[in-house]
Amino acid sequence: MGFITNPKDGQSDDSSINSSELQYTAQAGANSSLPTYQEASGAPIEVNSPLGYSVGWVTVIFLNLSKMIGTGVFSTPAAVFKGAGSVGLALFYWVIGFFMAGSSLAVYLEFSSYFPSRSGSEVVYLEQSYPRPKYFFPTVFAMQSVLFSFSSSNAIVLAQYLFRLAEAESTPWKLKGVAVASYTVAVLVLAFNTKWSLRVSNAIGFVKLVTLIFIAITGLVVLGGKTSIKDPKANFRNAFEGSHQASVYGATNALVKVAFSYAGFENAFNVVNEVKNPVKTLRWSAPISLLLVATLYILANIAYFSAVTKDEILNSKVVAASIFFQKVFGTSGASRALNILICLSAFGNLLAVLIGQSRLLRECGRQGVLPWTRFWTSTRPFGTPLGPYALKWALTIIMILAPPAGDAFNFVVDLGVYPVNAFAFLLAIGLLLTRRHRTKNNIPPSDYRAWDVVVGFSILSNVYMLVAPWYPPATGANGGDVSFWYATYCAVGLGIIGLCGVYYYVWIKVLPRYGGYVYRQTILNMDDGATAHQLVKVPKDQVAKWDAEHDATGREKEPEAISSAVDIKVSTKHEIGV
Numbered sequence: 001m002g003f004i005t006n007p008k009d010g011q012s013d014d015s016s017i018n019s020s021e022l023q024y025t026a027q028a029g030a031n032s033s034l035p036t037y038q039e040a041s042g043a044p045i046e047v048n049s050p051l052g053y054s055v056g057w058v059t060v061i062f063l064n065l066s067k068m069i070g071t072g073v074f075s076t077p078a079a080v081f082k083g084a085g086s087v088g089l090a091l092f093y094w095v096i097g098f099f100m101a102g103s104s105l106a107v108y109l110e111f112s113s114y115f116p117s118r119s120g121s122e123v124v125y126l127e128q129s130y131p132r133p134k135y136f137f138p139t140v141f142a143m144q145s146v147l148f149s150f151s152s153s154n155a156i157v158l159a160q161y162l163f164r165l166a167e168a169e170s171t172p173w174k175l176k177g178v179a180v181a182s183y184t185v186a187v188l189v190l191a192f193n194t195k196w197s198l199r200v201s202n203a204i205g206f207v208k209l210v211t212l213i214f215i216a217i218t219g220l221v222v223l224g225g226k227t228s229i230k231d232p233k234a235n236f237r238n239a240f241e242g243s244h245q246a247s248v249y250g251a252t253n254a255l256v257k258v259a260f261s262y263a264g265f266e267n268a269f270n271v272v273n274e275v276k277n278p279v280k281t282l283r284w285s286a287p288i289s290l291l292l293v294a295t296l297y298i299l300a301n302i303a304y305f306s307a308v309t310k311d312e313i314l315n316s317k318v319v320a321a322s323i324f325f326q327k328v329f330g331t332s333g334a335s336r337a338l339n340i341l342i343c344l345s346a347f348g349n350l351l352a353v354l355i356g357q358s359r360l361l362r363e364c365g366r367q368g369v370l371p372w373t374r375f376w377t378s379t380r381p382f383g384t385p386l387g388p389y390a391l392k393w394a395l396t397i398i399m400i401l402a403p404p405a406g407d408a409f410n411f412v413v414d415l416g417v418y419p420v421n422a423f424a425f426l427l428a429i430g431l432l433l434t435r436r437h438r439t440k441n442n443i444p445p446s447d448y449r450a451w452d453v454v455v456g457f458s459i460l461s462n463v464y465m466l467v468a469p470w471y472p473p474a475t476g477a478n479g480g481d482v483s484f485w486y487a488t489y490c491a492v493g494l495g496i497i498g499l500c501g502v503y504y505y506v507w508i509k510v511l512p513r514y515g516g517y518v519y520r521q522t523i524l525n526m527d528d529g530a531t532a533h534q535l536v537k538v539p540k541d542q543v544a545k546w547d548a549e550h551d552a553t554g555r556e557k558e559p560e561a562i563s564s565a566v567d568i569k570v571s572t573k574h575e576i577g578v
């Protein structure tokens with residue numbers, strides 16, 4: 001095993017480590033002094049990010065915060081309380097959710113310290129955790145990400161609040177029309193300039209933060225007896241009364257909703273290569289964003305329970321925050337002001353999700369496992385990822401317009417949740433595998449390592465999130481959130497992952513076998529500075545020549561390196577290219 005220096009394109013020293021199983025390269029990006037050691041089949045390092053370096057610590061905090069805070073904190077508390085059965089247990093669930101999210105955040109932080117010049121979070125971390133079979137995880141995750149890259153539920157929720165704000169009656173098609181318009185505006189806000197799109201997202205994130213701080217402070221004022229609420233501490237006496245009446249399904253459903261409310265703590269890891277000195281910046285700013293949101297979530301829930309009775313929360317058809325504002329301020333104007341803030345919060349969530357997922361999809365395209373590599377990877381003409389934006393817009397519009405309202409729409413919304421939990425579990429396990437790979441190949445340690453107990457808790461938390469949704473409701477198999485079998489979305493979600501695996505097997509194994517070729521990767525350099533892998537078909541009788549002329553990453557070797565290549569032996573297994 002040894003380092004082979006191979007400077008290429010005048011960009012950076014690109015070295016490789018060859019072991020009996022894997023081949024690693026080491027290359028530093030312009031955003032970090034730390035090199036990224038990665039298995040050579042992974043997407044190439046973009047030494048100079050074509051998306052620029054506009055992400056600082058403020059943007060890191062607000063990218064995470066804006067994705068976590070959508071409309072859930074204003075409406076979810078009622079569902080959590082209903083499932084938990086008591087005020088005390090409901091509040092405790094928000095604390096448990098914080099620890100679950102925190103343990104997963106530690107996993108992401110360690111991964112980012114290994115790959116400081118790669119954006120795309122899960123795309124990169126799964127790619128590097130499971131490098132064999134070659135291209136398997138990149139293909140399956142990329143296909144799943146493309147299929148579920150729609151935000152129809154968030155757009156519909158925003159449309160509902162816009163109608164409520166306007167105090168206008170809506171029909172299903174009016175609602176769909178406003179949702180389409182809202183999402184289109186969100187895409188247009190981001191499409192033309194990366195720096196200014198991040199600034200707009202930060203500004204709306206700041207409004208979200210101020211809104212929750214205002215609710216939290218108002219709740220404390222209510223608890224202090226400074227308002228017209230007669231007995232603000234009533235719900236906190238015997239706070240755990242009713243916990244024993246909660247069903248296992250209800251409690252599980254409540255915890256799942258809490259965990260979903262924290263989803264977004266990882267959003268900034270999608271833009272790591274746009275952050276200067278990312279390991280140091282993320283190490284403190286990402287935990288601050290999660291701690292800030294968790295504190296405000298808990299204070300907001302305390303505020304709701306200080307002003308609203310249990311029965312009012314359980315029986316009301318409006319969000320808990322609306323009841324809170326009406327009880328405290330006693331005017332319709334206060335409720336209207338809240339609706340404005342909720343609309344801004346929902347729109348900010350659309351922007352944050354678009355920013356993060358566009359980078360994730362772009363990184364999938366840079367791996368070379370999706371067709372039309374240039375479409376996914378190019379940042380022309382505005383320096384923004386227009387291809388991923390266009391795909392997300394198209395799929396979201398389809399998923400807004402196609403499914404009818406009711407169970408069908410709710411099913412489609414839930415469908416993408418279970419695969420996310422499955423990949424989160426694989427990611428936590430993958431961290432242990434990545435540690436093993438790096439130790440075995442004598443790769444230097446990074447600047448951050450998560451505590452083993454924290455990683456273990458993350459694994460157990462994700463196991464729970466995979467197993468718990470299969471537990472049936474007390475009312476029977478058809479007594480869940482939909483009128484059909486309660487776990488249909490889990491089964492279908494796993495089935496779609498399985499179909500992605502079948503696609504990989506046919507594409508990488510079957511077709512090359514009958515076509516007389518193998519796949520090899522090559523480097524695609526674009527005019528905007530973007531780089532990507534592109535898989536090419538190499539006839540079997542030319543594989544030895546190809547391998548002699550290209551290094552492990554797919555770059556062409558220098559003439560002297562080619563002439564020194566001797567004793568090339570290609571086994572039948574390696575001819576498959578995986």
